[in-house]
Amino acid sequence: MSVGAVTADNFKIAVGDSGGEHSGTLFLNGKFGSEQDTVNEAAIGTVDMSILAINNVTPFSTTVGVLSLPYVILSLEDAEKLTQGPIGQELTENTVNDFGVRIIAWTYTGFRRLTNSKKPVTSVADLDGQDNPYTTNLRYIFSIEPLIVSEQVFQGLPEKDQAIVLEAGQRATQASAQFLRDKEAEIKEILIAEGMEIMDPENNEKEFIQLATEAVWPDFYDSIGGVEKLNAVLAEIGSEPVSE
Template sequence: MKLIKNKIIAGVTIAATAAFSYTASAANFKMAIGDAAGGTQWELAKTFSELMEKKTDGKVKIDLFPNGQLGNEQDTVNDAAIGLLDFSVLAINNVTPFSPTVGLLTMPYVIQSPEDAVLLTQGQVGQELVDNTIRDAGVRIVGWAYSGFRVLTNSKKPIASPEDLKGLVIRVPRNEIMIASYQAWGVNPTPMAWSETFTGLQQGVVDGQDNPYITVYAMKFNEVQKYVTNIRYIFSLEPLIISESVFQQQSPEMQKTILEAGKEATDHSFAYLEETESKIRKDLQAKGMVITEPANGEKEWIENVTTAVWPKFYSSIGGKEKLDNVLELLGRQ
C-alpha cells in the first residue's frame, strides 16, 4: 500500500490535468482486460461498454484492451489508483493484495454455488468490500463477472485426491490464500503472472493451473492441458473497477449512469455463465480433455484447507467473526 499511496501523490498533477476530458459532455475511456476476448471478463467489459454508449446517446465510448495489453492485472490496479487508467476487469485475487478484506471472497470453499456468489457480491457484504477497496486501493468496484468455479487442469495425469498432486508443478497467482491452499494439499505451487501462464504450460515450466471452464476455453488451455479435476474450492469473481479519482471527476448524473451500467452488466454476466458453462465443458471434452470428479465428494480437499488455511487469514479478512457471519448468511454455521 505504501507504493500505491506514493504513486497517488506523484500522480495528482497528472490526474488533475486530465480531468477536463472526463467531465466533458463526450468522453473516451480506456479499459484493461486481463483475459483474452471470449471469456467472462470480455463479456462483462463488452456489455458495460455497450450500455454506457447507449445510455449516453453515444457520447461515452470505452476502448477495450484485452489479453493484458495495458499491463498485468495488478499493474492495472496501480494505474487506476493514480488516475492513469480508467477501468480494468481482473481476477479478484489480484485486487486482494491492495485491499486484503476482499480476500474473504477467495477463502476456499466459502462460496459453494453461483447463488452464493451473487448473494455475497450484491448484498451488504459486497458493498462493504467495495467501500474497503475505495479506501485501501483508490479504486471502486462497479461490476462483477461471474466466471464459475476454478477447476484444476494439468498435462500429466488424472487427479482425484490431494495425494495425486505429488510430483506436479502447479501454477497459481501471486495470492497468499491460493498458495496456502495448495500447500495444505501437500504441494508447493509456483506463483506465476497470468501473462506468462500459457507459455509456462506450453514449455513445461509448470504442469498445471486452475481456472474456470470459461477461462480455460477462452485461453485455449486445452491445447497444452489434457486433464481436468472438478474441484470447487474458489468461485472465480472478476470485478470491474474504475479509478476512484476518475469516478469523482464525473458529474452526479454520469456517476449514476456508470453504477447502473455496472449493475446491468453484472446481471448479464450471471446469465451468460448459466447459458455457456455446460456447453463449454462439453466442447472441451470433445477437444480431448478428460474430466475427473474429486474422490469422496471432495471431502479431503475441503477438510485440509478449512482446518489449515482459514485460521491463517482470519485477521486479513476482518476477523473470524466476519467469516462466521458470512457462513451464517449462507446458511452454513
C-alpha cells in the same frame, strides 16, 4: 474513459444509457502493464477502469481476499449472493477507502478445475497437474473478476452519470452470470465428446474442504478483518461458522 487489463485489440465501447455522451476505449493485451499495475493507475487516475482477477485487487484491499479463500464459494449462486449483497457493498466501500478504486461490477468465470494427464484425481493423495476449467469436479476456487473504476474519475462525474455507470455495472454483472450459466454445461459436454474423462472427488470433497478450513483459512483471518468477517460471509450463504 480508458479501460485496461482486458484481452484483444483496442476498440471503443458505449457506456450504459448515456446516449453516446460517454464511451470507453479498451487498452488490451497488457498495454498498461500487469493487472496489479492497473490498480495503481486507476488509483491515481491515469486509467479510468480495469477488469482483473480478484486476487490482484487483494494486495491493495486485503478484505476482498475473503472471496478467494478455497471452498468459501461453492456455487455461482453463492458468488452472486456475496458480491451483489451487503458483503459485496462492504468490500466495495473498503476498496474505495483503502486504495481509491471502486468496484462497479463483478464478473464470473466459474470454478478452477484440476486437469491431469496421468491418473484420475479423487483424493488429496492423487494431487498433481494444473487447474483450468474442467476436468475434475473440484470447487476449491471460484474465479471472480471485478471491474474497478478510479474513485477520482467516478467522483468527477455528475450524479446522473454516476448512476449510468453503476447501472451499466449491474447489467454487466447479471450478463456475466448468465453467460456462465449458458456456457459452462455446453463446454463440459464438448470436452466429454472430445474424450476428456471428468471425475467426481470422493465424499463430496470432504477431505479437500477439511484441509482448506483447518490448514488454510486461519492463515488469512487477520488480513480479511478477522474470523468474524469470514463468519459473516459464511452466514450470508448458509454455511457453518468457524471458530478461532
